[in-house]
Amino acid sequence: MEEINIAIVGGGPSGLQAAISLASKGHSPTVFEEHPTIGQPIQCGEGISLNALKEFNLDQKSKLFCVKEYESCKLYLPSNDVIIGDIHSYSINRDIFDQHLAKEAQRAGAEIKLSTKIDGVQRKGESIIIKTSSEKKHDYKCEMLILAEGPQARLASKLGFSPPSPLISAFEYKIEGEWGDALEFYFDKEKYPFGYCWVFPKKGETNVGIVTTAKERKGRLDKFLEEKKITGNIIKKVGGQIPMNGPSSKLYDKRIMLVGDTAGMVNPIFYGGIRLAMLSGKIAGEVAATNLERKGNGLSSSCKEYESRLKKYDFMKKVNIKCHNSFYGFSNKSLSKIGAVFNNRYINRIEKLEKLEVFWKILKNPSLSRKIKGLYYMYRGFKIARDWGF
Ligand SMILES: Cc1cc2nc3c(=O)[nH]c(=O)nc-3n(C[C@H](O)[C@H](O)[C@H](O)COP(=O)(O)OP(=O)(O)OC[C@H]3O[C@@H](n4cnc5c(N)ncnc54)[C@H](O)[C@@H]3O)c2cc1C
Structure with a gap:
């Protein structure tokens, strides 16, 4: 021995x-x-955030493994409204x-x-x-x-x-060509419960994947490619599990x-x-x-x-799990309403006056105002995710 x-x-x-x-x-x-x-x-x-690289002094070495740089990421809701997250990030x-x-x-x-x-x-x-x-x-x-x-x-x-536990399953295609212009996340409670599809463009290729508790992930991802008209050749298929x-x-x-x-x-x-x-x-x-x-x-x-x-x-902090439960608990109807309130805003950069405007829009909408606690957890969790990277 x-x-x-x-x-x-x-x-x-x-x-x-x-x-x-x-x-x-x-x-x-x-x-x-x-x-x-x-x-x-x-x-x-x-995908990785600049904050993550900085924490380990890897931002200096980014040329070795970073292939594309993004100032923000985009979170698409079922209505196609987009929330922008100011997470400076890279595909690596x-x-x-x-x-x-x-x-x-x-x-x-x-x-x-x-x-x-x-x-x-x-x-x-x-x-x-x-x-x-x-x-x-x-x-x-x-x-x-x-x-x-x-x-x-x-x-x-x-x-x-x-x-x-529990683990959530992910499946990804590496696809020829650069599709998308940011690290993009597509949420839809019915198609991708507890998860999303992602489009992370690299140089000359793009990672397009799905993470969800639903079965038939390949079929769902194929449908997503069809909807988004992503037609590049599939170079590789990748799968794995993630603690959720x-x-x-x-x-x-x-x-x-x-x-x-x-x-x-x-x-x-x-x-x-x-x-x-x-x-x-x-x-x-x-x-x-x-x-x-x-x-x-x-x-x-x-x-x-x-x-x-x-x-x-x-x-x-427990607030992250509360955010997970609230956010993935919202129906597509609620997600679309959230999209209408936040559309094209940087969720983490909402200034004082804008905060009042958002709050007012939520209060005016009875089905959203009933979810005010969940929305609060979502705001806190997204803020932490912004600082931490996704
Ligand atoms: C499809 C997919 C996409 C993802 N995308 C992202 C992303 O874009 N950004 C992000 O931040 N995170 C992402 N993640 C999560 C991220 O990859 C993991 O959280 C991260 O790799 C965890 O690192 P780790 O060192 O804990 O484990 P791992 O990276 O899994 O490393 C574990 C290592 O242990 C080895 N090993 C296991 N058992 C043994 C054994 N008995 N003896 C010897 N060796 C062993 C394995 O071979 C492996 O190399 C993704 C995960 C998946 C599945």
Whole structure:
């Protein structure tokens, strides 16, 4: 059995960012990734906000992986009214983005073991044993474990954590040609319940996808392409799942932390998860580093700080789930009325006088004024999503 001080399972943004944090504090984490190449297969719309890049000083490196820049995103309602979100954002090459994080982690001193799937995990006294899949048959003994294994959270379940449930399914086409002029989201409660279709143009190609709890996602996406007259050749099909109800209630246990999708670290309104994956990974890495240092000095250690630091952020607030429930609970009729009030406005930039005008329009409309609480949650949740990126 090989001894390592800290194991990170999963080489996505959360695991790689945890590795960067630990390695840049002088530790030697080992990242286990089941695929032979970091960042592949890509399962992503490849949209990210400038705020997210800035938080990790990646805005300086944006040329490496950003392919298109947008000043705002557009949210289309069933009536075709559009709410504008002033989220400065980019479409990226997600594989190159993840590979950049991997290089940073390696440069700082982390080891990345590719084509290495971890199948088993168990606690043994003060240590944790992880086992690779049957072909490789190799066991590792570690002092701490960070689980960054994505939404399925199989190892987390084996250790008694609840999986980040429920998961919502997404399906995407990569299509030849540039369709659309912003990161576009199309909401329709009947066609795409609890979700939306997206059009994220890149250079020479566009990601067009659907996320919804409804079945027959491919058929719905095909219909969307037909309606929007998007006729480019389909280059690739991509599918995946996303935790839909935000951060899980249990994020750590003795010597173990869950990060990224494994911990439900996804914005429950637009289902974007790259930024929260990286933030949770960064904090988990820092807490693990402190714990290893304390242990080296004969002091006790705990992962509680991971949760308490995360809880200071807006995205952990219950208002996000309330926004999710209210917004996805609105009928198409209500969504269209909301569209008529907000049409062509920047929802997050409503100035004082405009706020009064919007409020007055809502009050004058009895079916909307009855939903004033839901509209308030929607406003708060959208504001947080604006700051956080989707
Ligand atoms: C179709 C789709 C579109 C999306 N679009 C966007 C978007 O535009 N913007 C956005 O912000 N978010 C988007 N998301 C969400 C975002 O991709 C995730 O939230 C993000 O990737 C989470 O990062 P992570 O590191 O937690 O997990 P992941 O990126 O899933 O990484 C987990 C890694 O762990 C590896 N792994 C799993 N189990 C094991 C094991 N047992 N042993 C070894 N390795 C293992 C996997 O191979 C994988 O590489 C989208 C998701 C989907 C499915």
